[in-house]
Amino acid sequence: MTPRAVVLLSGGMDSCVTLAHALRDGFDVAALHVNYGQRTQERELQAFTDVCDHYRVERRLVVDISHLAAIGGSSLTDRNINVDEARLDATEVPTSYVPFRNANILAIAASWAEVLAAEAIYIGAVEEDSSGYPDCRGVFFKAFEDVIHLGTNTGTNIRIVTPLISLSKREIVESGALFEAPLHLTWSCYRGSDIACGTCDSCALRLRGFHQAKVTDKIDYVVMPTYL
Amino acid sequence: MTPRAVVLLSGGMDSCVTLAHALRDGFDVAALHVNYGQRTQERELQAFTDVCDHYRVERRLVVDISHLAAIGGSSLTDRNINVDEARLDATEVPTSYVPFRNANILAIAASWAEVLAAEAIYIGAVEEDSSGYPDCRGVFFKAFEDVIHLGTNTGTNIRIVTPLISLSKREIVESGALFEAPLHLTWSCYRGSDIACGTCDSCALRLRGFHQAKVTDKIDYVVMPTYL
Numbered sequence: 001m002t003p004r005a006v007v008l009l010s011g012g013m014d015s016c017v018t019l020a021h022a023l024r025d026g027f028d029v030a031a032l033h034v035n036y037g038q039r040t041q042e043r044e045l046q047a048f049t050d051v052c053d054h055y056r057v058e059r060r061l062v063v064d065i066s067h068l069a070a071i072g073g074s075s076l077t078d079r080n081i082n083v084d085e086a087r088l089d090a091t092e093v094p095t096s097y098v099p100f101r102n103a104n105i106l107a108i109a110a111s112w113a114e115v116l117a118a119e120a121i122y123i124g125a126v127e128e129d130s131s132g133y134p135d136c137r138g139v140f141f142k143a144f145e146d147v148i149h150l151g152t153n154t155g156t157n158i159r160i161v162t163p164l165i166s167l168s169k170r171e172i173v174e175s176g177a178l179f180e181a182p183l184h185l186t187w188s189c190y191r192g193s194d195i196a197c198g199t200c201d202s203c204a205l206r207l208r209g210f211h212q213a214k215v216t217d218k219i220d221y222v223v224m225p226t227y228l
Numbered sequence: 229m230t231p232r233a234v235v236l237l238s239g240g241m242d243s244c245v246t247l248a249h250a251l252r253d254g255f256d257v258a259a260l261h262v263n264y265g266q267r268t269q270e271r272e273l274q275a276f277t278d279v280c281d282h283y284r285v286e287r288r289l290v291v292d293i294s295h296l297a298a299i300g301g302s303s304l305t306d307r308n309i310n311v312d313e314a315r316l317d318a319t320e321v322p323t324s325y326v327p328f329r330n331a332n333i334l335a336i337a338a339s340w341a342e343v344l345a346a347e348a349i350y351i352g353a354v355e356e357d358s359s360g361y362p363d364c365r366g367v368f369f370k371a372f373e374d375v376i377h378l379g380t381n382t383g384t385n386i387r388i389v390t391p392l393i394s395l396s397k398r399e400i401v402e403s404g405a406l407f408e409a410p411l412h413l414t415w416s417c418y419r420g421s422d423i424a425c426g427t428c429d430s431c432a433l434r435l436r437g438f439h440q441a442k443v444t445d446k447i448d449y450v451v452m453p454t455y456l
Contacts, residue, residue: 063295070289071340099342103379104335107328112299114327135379143378147371151331151363 002028004118005161006109009033011047013186013206014164017172018124019055020179021163030059030116034105037066040192050185059116063108068101102135103144106160110148113158120159126172127165138165169209177215184218198223230256232346233389234337237261239275241414241434242392245400246352247283248407249391258287258344262333265294268420278413287344291336296329330363331372334388338376341386348387354400355393366393397437405443412446426451 005027009015022029033048035041045062052060102125109121125136134140145160152158164172176183188206189196196203198221207225210217233255237243250257261276263269273290280288330353337349353364362368373388380386392400404411416434417424424431426449435453438445 061295061298063298065293065295067289067291067293067336068339070291071336071343099381100335100339100376100379103375104332104339107331107335108295108299111296111328111332115299134381137378140375140378143371143375147331147368147375148328150365150368150371151328153327153362 002026003120004028004030004113004116005120005122006030006032006113006116006118007122008105008109008124009048009051010124011044011051011186012124012188012202013176013183013209014124014126014172016051016124016181016183016186017176017179018122018163019051019057020176020181022120022122022161023055024179025161027120027122029055029057030061030112030118031057032105032109032112033060033062034108035062035064035066036068036101036104037070038190040187040189043187043189043192047185047187051182054182054185061112065104065108068099068104071099100135102133102140106144106148110152110158114152114156117156118158120161122161122163124164125162126167126169128168138162141165168212169205170212173209173213173215177213187219195220195222197221198225230254231348232256232258232341232344233348233350234258234260234341234344234346235350236333236337236352237276237279238352239272239279239414240352240416240430241404241411241437242352242354242400244279244352244409244411244414245404245407246350246391247279247285248404248409250348250350250389251283252407253389255348255350257283257285258289258340258346259285260333260337260340261288261290262336263290263292263294264296264329264332265298266418268415268417271415271417271420271422275413275415279410282410282413289340293332293336296327296332299327328363330361330368334372334376338380338386342380342384345384346386348389350389350391352392353390354395354397356396366390369393396440397433398440401437401441401443405441415447423448423450425449426453 005022007019007022007029009019009031031052033045113121127137141160141162148158188202190200190202191197196219204225233250235247235250235257237247237259259280261273341349355365369388369390376386416430418428418430419425424447432453
């Protein structure tokens with residue numbers, strides 16, 4: 001039997017490239033998408049569907065954890081906090097941080113992986129380039145892997161695979177281009193709307209990555225950063 | 229300021245006694261209840277409300293993670309699998325096991341605890357007497373505490389407190405009686421209905437605990453085990 005993997009697919013560029021890695025690694029992929037009450041939920045779900053269709057991924061699960069919005073504490077889910085303008089030189093954790101989000105997502109992925117007898121969970125986290133989120137670091141994923149090992153049935157052995165963890169956005173774009181990943185189907189903007197804003201953290205990181213990789217980003221933007 | 233704790237309150241006996249411990253330890257309690265598509269969801273929510281009212285806990289959060297039902301794999305959420313009759317001598321993991329359930333619940337608790345600046349998460353897990361669930365063991369909670377430490381913002385320091393972890397059901401009943409915890413408001417039956425069945429794993433463990441502690445269980449049962 002082809003080994004199975006659960007791939008976390010947000011609809012963003014990083015998770016699309018991560019899915020390409022899982023397929024290249026020979027896995028039968030089950031794609032998991034999580035809505036957590038973020039502003040751009042509908043657009044990201046569309047991107048998830050488009051990318052799954054592109055790769056003909058049949059096993060899909062969409063989960064709503066919008067209780068994270070009720071808990072609050074992040075500009076992505078709490079409409080009383082504004083989304084920051086991008087500050088790519090910032091060292092503090094930005095307001096777009098959703099408390100402990102990746103643990104919530106990985107817990108769901110691990111439950112599904114156990115039921116599917118999957119061997120791996122792929123997640124497109126990026127340590128160097130992730131705006132300082134504490135739950136995007138390699139040490140966090142290693143610790144979570146231990147928790148999965150301890151908290152699931154004997155015989156379950158699920159690895160957490162983070163193929164992008166040490167890549168820059170430039171290298172992710174290059175990797176996506178090499179694998180012919182459908183980056184034009186992905187969505188990164190934190191602010192929502194039909195056209196990406198071009199000025200939030202996520203847009204700025206994406207645009208800088210394409211710029212540095214000398215690859216054209218085929219999606220439209222409201223405003224292009226002045227350095228481009 | 230009084231230190232805060234998030235207490236996981238299922239509506240069962242163990243979580244009620246755990247709440248009593250948290251209050252005795254001097255915490256300002258925030259109570260978290262999680263529905264996960266289990267058969268007895270409505271009855272457990274009523275017990276949660278009754279216990280919170282009894283203790284005048286004002287900060288309450290009810291979260292639905294019924295996607296665990298969609299994922300399946302457990303008799304508590306998958307109606308195609310029957311709830312086993314109690315086999316208190318069994319050594320294998322029973323069919324009522326929900327894959328990685330406690331990790332899903334703890335992830336939510338940790339997100340809320342970070343937002344509330346809480347110092348502790350109380351959970352009424354019982355290692356010796358927990359039907360062999362892998363995510364009820366002390367080593368699992370210790371590993372999850374490490375994950376919380378690594379995955380939350382600098383300055384967040386949340387302990388996972390398991391006051392019942394090494395107690396028997398008899399000792400839990402004794403502890404509840406000592407603290408005058410309102411055990412008559414709690415619900416344990418896995419099968420649901422207005423009257424507890426008396427024969428599922430959870431009923432059997434509860435009844436044996438009361439029996440051994442020589443305390444009267446004031447709730448009604450359809451069938452009482454023959455050993456009582």
